[in-house]
Amino acid sequence: MFSKVLIANRGEIALRIVRACSELGVRSVAVYSDADARAPHVREANEAVHIGGSAASESYLRGDAIIDVARRTGAQAIHPGYGFLAEREWFARAVVDAGLVFVGPPASAIAAMGSKTAARTLALSAGVPVVPGTAEPLGDAGEAAAIAARFGYPVLLKAAAGGGGKGMRLVHEESELSAALESARRESRNAFGDDAVYVEKYIEGPRHVEIQVLGDSHGNMLHLGERECSIQRRHQKMIEEAPSIAVSPQLRESMGATAVRAARSAGYMNAGTCEFLLDRDGSFYFLEMNTRLQVEHPVTELVTGIDIVQWQLRIAAGEPLPFIQNQLSPNGHAIECRITSEDAFNNFLPSTGRVTYLRLPGGPGVRWDGGIGIGSEIGLHYDPMLAKLIVWAPTREAAISRMHRALLELTVEGVETSRDFHLRVMEDEEFRRGEIDIQWLERRIVSLTSVAPPPEGVRAAAIAAVLLADRNRDERRIPPGHAPGHAGGDAWLLAARRGGLRDGCPP
Numbered sequence: 001m002f003s004k005v006l007i008a009n010r011g012e013i014a015l016r017i018v019r020a021c022s023e024l025g026v027r028s029v030a031v032y033s034d035a036d037a038r039a040p041h042v043r044e045a046n047e048a049v050h051i052g053g054s055a056a057s058e059s060y061l062r063g064d065a066i067i068d069v070a071r072r073t074g075a076q077a078i079h080p081g082y083g084f085l086a087e088r089e090w091f092a093r094a095v096v097d098a099g100l101v102f103v104g105p106p107a108s109a110i111a112a113m114g115s116k117t118a119a120r121t122l123a124l125s126a127g128v129p130v131v132p133g134t135a136e137p138l139g140d141a142g143e144a145a146a147i148a149a150r151f152g153y154p155v156l157l158k159a160a161a162g163g164g165g166k167g168m169r170l171v172h173e174e175s176e177l178s179a180a181l182e183s184a185r186r187e188s189r190n191a192f193g194d195d196a197v198y199v200e201k202y203i204e205g206p207r208h209v210e211i212q213v214l215g216d217s218h219g220n221m222l223h224l225g226e227r228e229c230s231i232q233r234r235h236q237k238m239i240e241e242a243p244s245i246a247v248s249p250q251l252r253e254s255m256g257a258t259a260v261r262a263a264r265s266a267g268y269m270n271a272g273t274c275e276f277l278l279d280r281d282g283s284f285y286f287l288e289m290n291t292r293l294q295v296e297h298p299v300t301e302l303v304t305g306i307d308i309v310q311w312q313l314r315i316a317a318g319e320p321l322p323f324i325q326n327q328l329s330p331n332g333h334a335i336e337c338r339i340t341s342e343d344a345f346n347n348f349l350p351s352t353g354r355v356t357y358l359r360l361p362g363g364p365g366v367r368w369d370g371g372i373g374i375g376s377e378i379g380l381h382y383d384p385m386l387a388k389l390i391v392w393a394p395t396r397e398a399a400i401s402r403m404h405r406a407l408l409e410l411t412v413e414g415v416e417t418s419r420d421f422h423l424r425v426m427e428d429e430e431f432r433r434g435e436i437d438i439q440w441l442e443r444r445i446v447s448l449t450s451v452a453p454p455p456e457g458v459r460a461a462a463i464a465a466v467l468l469a470d471r472n473r474d475e476r477r478i479p480p481g482h483a484p485g486h487a488g489g490d491a492w493l494l495a496a497r498r499g500g501l502r503d504g505c506p507p
């Protein structure tokens with residue numbers, strides 16, 4: 001195993017990797033920007049090195065500077081987390097060229113899966129089902145119309161360089177096609193510097209189900225089952241769970257074997273994820289492969305008992321996987337809610353400010369993967385995801401109930417968060433029945449976010465009560481773990497509850 005690893009990331013995922021390193025007896029090196037000088041990932045790592053300004057382009061995207069820090073601190077490997085440099089082929093290559101280990105797939109596998117048309121072609125040749133459509137970029141509108149007529153409308157135009165829904169256009173009939181093609185090209189050119197567009201048959205109301213794979217450097221490749229990721233808004237996932245209620249053991253085996261085949265075809269190694277659309281009739285189609293650790297990896301960890309980040313490090317260090325596929329069936333149910341600094345009741349407007357109060361949930365089956373603390377300044381430089389709240393329980397029903405309870409325990413003051421939105425989803429009857437697909441959230445968002453917040457006076461009084469209770473605690477200066485209960489806070493929360501606030505928590 002390595003003795004020291006550099007973490008080229010920030011926030012909750014940097015902290016998650018620090019924890020994995022710590023448990024493996026590996027020293028961790030954090031890097032940080034101006035804005036993150038006092039961030040939790042900096043405090044928790046064994047060493048931390050400043051790399052530049054607050055803008056990501058001046059810090060977390062400076063691959064050469066980061067590799068330099070790894071050399072100077074004696075780190076043997078770099079873990080990129082997700083986002084930033086995680087899927088940049090040139091970075092993976094530069095790390096290896098510097099004599100270091102990239103904790104992730106080979107640069108060639110990142111490249112192979114980076115182009116959506118190339119990934120489709122690769123999948124097809126490996127016998128992996130893809131949505132009916134073209135593998136080659138479209139020519140003019142006439143050619144597009146001929147192809148679309150062959151598949152039948154509606155069709156979906158997609159950017160070859162794409163991802164995240166950019167450059168994607170739904171076309172219901174031929175009369176809309178040429179305008180849609182033009183605008184898909186324009187958006188794709190602006191976003192990726194490439195206007196190649198291809199066409200697929202549109203799949204109506206599918207689920208987004210993805211398979212986690214793990215491959216070592218000895219030729220072993222396993223899948224860790226699926227994650228249900230249909231609850232998303234504008235291509236940002238909000239809630240994920242494992243397993244999916246739409247996936248039977250037989251379907252899991254089939255999708256899992258398919259994901260492993262897709263990964264092998266790209267020469268994949270380390271942790272990766274194959275995304276599928278799962279149709280209502282049980283057919284599934286490979287969409288793309290994410291060549292990184294994903295935000296939602298914890299739900300898989302909780303149902304398989306496998307620490308994916310630790311295994312990323314072990315695999316990168318050359319260890320073989322000791323599991324066999326039939327040991328890996330999911331146990332119980334896990335749900336993750338992404339806690340973002342967005343005001344769900346105001347069109348998910350990003351919210352900024354300083355975290356003045358933070359009460360974290362706990363108790364049975366609750367996991368908090370966070371990157372904030374009291375005093376954290378939430379700005380606009382980085383992604384609005386502050387933390388992930390993840391729960392495990394024996395059944396889906398119990399997991400939903402547990403998530404609801406944990407969300408009630410969570411209090412974040414100083415910045416708006418998605419907490420109350422998640423509470424509404426956990427209370428939703430359709431969600432509880434598992435009747436979800438990729439359009440579910442768009443359909444339900446108005447009713448989910450139209451619940452009137454309590455009157456401003458009650459809200460202000462409750463916030464004042466919570467802040468006052470917190471200040472009382474600070475002034476007593478009792479070290480954490482030695483406080484005699486939570487009496488002050490409880491009394492105020494009780495008062496707030498009598499004042500008519502839902503469960504005493506400020507909305």
Ligand code: MV4
Nearest residue numbers: 131156163164165200201202203208232287438
């Ligand atoms: C699709 C689709 C329906 N039919 N392809 C969206 C992002 C990109 N990765 C692929 N996406 C989709 N491709 C066909 N042929 C619907 C989507 C889609 C979607 C997919 C996964 C998760 C959320 C989504 C939200 C809207 C559309």
